[in-house]
Amino acid sequence: MTFAKPAPPAAPPADLPALAPTPPVRDTGVVLSVVLLTALFGVNLAWILVSSSVAELRFAALWTYALARAVEYGLFAVVLALVGRSPVRRVAAAALGLLAGAIVVAWTLGLPRLATSNDGPHRVEVIGWMIALAMPVLLVVAWGVARRLGQLWLVALPLAAGLGAAAYQAFQLVLAAHVTWIPEHLMWIQLLSLVATWVPVVLAGLAAWSLDALQLRP
Secondary structure, X not given: OOOXXXXXXXXXXXXXXXXXXXOOOOOOOHHHHHHHHHHHHHHHHHHHHHHHHOHHHXXXXXXXXXXXXXXXXXXXXXXXHHXXXXXXXXXXXXXXXXXXXXXXXXHHHXXXXXXXXXOHHHHHHHHHHHHHHHHHHHHHHHHHHHHOOOOHHHHHHHHXXXXXXXXXXXXXXXXXXXXXXOHHHHHHHHHHHHHHHHHHHHHHHHHHHHHHHHHHOO
16 A cells, blocks of 8 residues: 655745835924915015005005015915925925915905995905815815825815814904904904915814824835
8 A cells, every 4th residue: 555655844935025114204394384384474474564554555454465465375385386395396385375365365355346246245245255265275285295105195185174164254253343444454354364265274284194194104
């Protein structure tokens, strides 16, 4: 009686090429972004205080307000152009920031004529709400184009719209109860507008950054 010769042991599998470790999410532009955004708000706040204290500027309240918004969004576009991760991203993000600024400035300058047209108050209300919903989304998209790496951050866009709506409603309530559109109240209008515009953007932007880090963490 014979027995089959046992098969030789299988050769150990060849070493598989080691997968490259997933790089940790290190947003090297965070510090620069914080510094530049702080400078943006500082310059804008200084402009608000100066334009509200100089009689000649207070006399042209509407143009002063529009110029302040142009400076505000122009500086934001400069920030995007500096912190973008590639030349293409920088150009695209800065263009989105400038587009947002152009929309807001056009809305500001066209508001008086629109308000006095037929069905003006209704149009002002509708367009105001559209801008309040769209601007935070557009600005968070601009920042995402410049800095984000994954796709999960897009989930924060509905949050940006919701925060924009809440901030706009609060802005309207405070404006109606305590402030009127006269030169003496220009500073408060601009400060309220600054807060109502950028608080939703900052909060939604932080949410987008957190979601991006969550998706790309090792």
